[in-house]
Amino acid sequence: MADMKVAAYICQGCGLGERLDTASLAKIAQKEGKAQVVREHPFLCNAEGVAMIRNDIDNEAVTHVMIAACSRRAKTEAFGFTDVAMSRANLREGVIWIRPDDEASRETTQEMAEDYVRMGCAEVKKMKLPEADPAAVTERRVLVVGGGISGMTAALEASRAGYRVVLVEKTGALGGWGARLYKRSPSRSPYADPQDTGVDAMIAAVTSDGNIKVYTNAITSKIEGAPGRFIAEVSTESGATTTETVGSIVQATGFSLYDANNLPELGYGKSANVVDQAGLEALARAANGGAIKRPSDGGDVKTVVFVQCAGQRDETGKHLPYCSGSCCLTSVKQAMYFKDQNPDVDTVVIYTDLRMPGNGEDFYRSGQNKGVTFTKGKVSSVEATGNTCKVNFQDLILNDQTAIENADLVVLATGQVANSGVDVDAKLKAEIAAAAGDNTLLDAWNASQAEGAVKPISVLNLAYRQGPDLPQLKYGFTDSHFICFPYETRRTGIYAAGPVRRPMDIIQATEDATGAALKAIQAIENAALGRAAHPRSGDLSFPKVRIEGCTQCKRCTVECPFGAIDEDEKRYPLFNQSRCRRCGTCMGACPVRVISFENYSVDTVGSQIKAVDVPDEFSEKPRILILACENDAYPALDMAAMNKEVYSAWVRVIPVRCLGSVNTIWITDALNSGYDGVMMLGCKHGEDYQCHFVKGSELASYRMSKVGDTLQGMGLEPERVQVFEAAITDIERLPRLINEYSDQIAALPPSPFKGF
Amino acid sequence: MSIEKYRKNFLKEVEERVEEGQWVKMCMQCGVCAGSCPFGPHWEHTPQKIFMMIRAGKREEVLTSDSMWMCTSCYNCVVRCPRKLPITHIMHGLAYLSKREGLMPKNQPTAQFGQLFWDNLTKNGRVNELKLSLGMYFKDGFSQGIKNAMAMQSVGMGMMKAKRLNPMEILGGHGIKDKSGFSAMLKKAKELEDARRKLA
DSSP: OTTOOEEEEEEOTTTHHHHSOHHHHHHHHHHTSOOSEEEEETTTTSHHHHHHHHHHHHHSOOOEEEEEESOTTSSTTTTOOTTSEEEEEEOIIIIITTSOOSHHHHHHHHHHHHHHHHHHHHHHHHOOOOOOOTTOOOOOOEEEEOOSHHHHHHHHHHHHTTOOEEEEOSSSSSOGGGGGOSSBOOOSTTOOSOBOOOHHHHHHHHHTOTTEEEEOSEEEEEEESOTTOEEEEEEETTSOEEEEEESEEEEOOOEEEOOGGGOGGGTBTTBTTEEEHHHHHHHHHHHTTSOOOOTTTOOOOOEEEEETTTTOSOSSSSSOOSOOSSHHHHHHHHHHHHHHHOTTSEEEEEESSOOOTTTHHHHHHHHHHTTOEEEEEEEEEEEEETTEEEEEEEETTTTEEEEEEEESEEEEOOOEEEOOOOOTTHHHHHHHHHHTTOOHHHHHHHHHHSTTOOOOOOSSOBOOTTOSSOOEEETTEEOOBTTTBTTBOSSTTEEEOGGGTSOOOHHHHHHHHHHHHHHHHHHHHHHHTTOOOSSSTTOOOOOEEOGGGOOOOOHHHHHOTTOOEEEOTTSOEEEOGGGOOOOOHHHHHOTTOOEEOSSSOHHHHHHHHHHSOOOOTTSOOOOEEEEEETTTHHHHHHHHHHTTOOOOTTEEEEEESOGGGOOHHHHHHHHHTTOSEEEEEEOOOSTTOOOTTSSHHHHHHHHHTTHHHHHHHHTOOGGGEEEEEOOTTOTTHHHHHHHHHHHHHHHSOOOTTTTO | OOOOTTSSHHHHHHHHHSTTGGGGGGOOOOOHHHHHOTTGGGSSOOHHHHHHHHHTTOHHHHHHOSHHHHOOOOOHHHHHOTTOOOHHHHHHHHHHHHHHTTOSOTTOHHHHHHHHHHHHHHHHSSOOHHHHHHHHHGGGOHHHHHHHHHHTHHHHHHHHHTTSSOGGGGGOOOOOSOHHHHHHHHHHHHHHHHHHHTOO
């Protein structure tokens, strides 16, 4: 850029002035960093210091600012200059707070600071001020798929916030499961009695809401586009197809009950008196407050047995392995249907663990008060004879194989199965399992592909390269970031709400749907401004690709954890900016390095790596590059610094957006420049991942597992490049880890590449 | 009465006939009482199990259990019970029902002591410590009584020195003035309690 003007500011506050020779840092910024303006200031983040920088930007035509002060995570408001490209050299948390204040350390501490100034200057010169996506378009409507309680809640909440909604329901009527219940578990204090579902009122509110357009008997037969510009085809049963443009999507397709026909040992299908929870609701609705009769002959019901965890928490692999977290509440509620009508009816709940989420404990207590009997036990079988059943079970408290005879009705709590459509990763998961020696998934996959096999039906029918539905994480539930961002799926602008996301009850589903509606609105508003939706909410940068250099290797399209990249007709990657989370995983993947962000690129990091002054092999001063995830590892290092934890002066830390954005060229560059080791700090990956970008750290460790060949080719030891998992709480562990690694590297001979 | 398993008949009986019995249904089977009881390993069933047995309709097993008799009333379980069950009171209530139904274990020392104490007290309206101790020592026969008395000799002498045990009590001992009024009171109280607990 012809009119680039770089200014470097060295802060002397917070002890920097006393601990460091800032005059020599300023000299380095000027001579080596080639900053046209260099200023030292005793207290850079105060009003006067900030005004000084502001003045340089406004009146001295400064376009690039390098601030050598505290961590980039500190003083973000004071240094929030949005009209210039800016880098931060971390002299406080990165240098003086993690080094001992003594004469022996003075020299190495100063060298550290000097390197960070060099790196800051090198970085900022490669940065551009990000501009919002120029192609940003806005459609402010929300598409809600599924008209149950979750879907209707999401629609009503979005409408109340002033957004128009398109609600698509597959069946002929709104209401979902809620409409099939006689009553629901209580949502209000004192949490003692079943209460009206409120579904009718909700349906009335939805149908009378001018902001909500409802399609029943309809599915989304095709969805393409990206946040702010989704185009959805809504096909009704009659064959009519309407095209709706929407800004974001909430998928609230709920659950199906686990099929009780899989449980013949529990008597289902053998006797009309064995029902699942839905069957009992139907009986209760039919009785409508009167006595519920025995289905087989209409006789009086004197004893009801509720079998918890029927086909759930199963360790044999035949049934659901998980707990649905809501069936205990339902069984207590259903036992009350009987007790409230006639206290003399015996109601026995056989459970292994009662799970009563939220205020469910009060409801449980109320059930006990009403005389519902709770028995800790495991049901082995239900025998149907005539009009009654015998429930055989192991009493787990009395350690007794026993039975309840003459039960008039047996209710099986069978649990929730997510209606999440096609498992887009099924084949991949099967192949990974097969590679690990387990062929069951692959066999299942092959069977599902055979001629005449029942194919899973897609819910969303996304026209995405990565498949027609939201990716699933575990047990068929849609993937969401459980810990950090529970509503966010791996498809930006599409949010899963309710039991499709994880098993839940009505109270939780209502909250969930409200949250999803807010996320949907957030996605629309950010897309309108051409900014990232989340987790880098408001980020204006987005990946740019130098298409003429692209070799069509497809790694970016395949590896993007969010399915943001399609392919155009010439098979080049087609970036959908508003689907992008700005993690840079594509940038890390690209073997020809044609993908970059304005303010984060192969060059911004690469130039920092090269800017470090690597001492020669006789100096006994090794250099170790640390690439630290800015979401967890870097904050942990900052916090370690606040605790004045000491770590090695040989390391130079560069924060990265995600380990997934680490391009292997950085590793080879570092080793070629004479670094003795490279340490990567990223988040936990695997099934219980903590990576903000879901797959980033996993991809990084996969890519780094292949670096061994490169190292061998360079004649270097494999331990010179290592990936570590770090959590934001590793405040004490990380400095220890760094010191151990540093000792390990120092014990190796110096890198043979020094001085080239 | 025929008791069906896991039906509420026995639970209902306990609720009606046992002091604080209406609390039994509120037990959530956490086992904190069982873990808190200093006598835990020494008796047949923990309170947790007793409550489960009541729900399971095991009337005979509950009322013949020695557990209620082993309770020392330390109240550890009551203090710790997350559901605030008055466990100690329930245990005593069950013991009383078991005795009334003639189901208490034979030669249960606590039960024997209880009977001795009651007889001793109701005779004169005052407890005669000397007769009570001797009654306890000699309950298993003369020679065992001598052995017990010898073993407790120093305690007895100490109590005598401290004027806590009067040897002259052997001749009959002290009592209250209106013994017949006292018996009438006890009789009436028993009538009321039996009516309330349907034990008559």
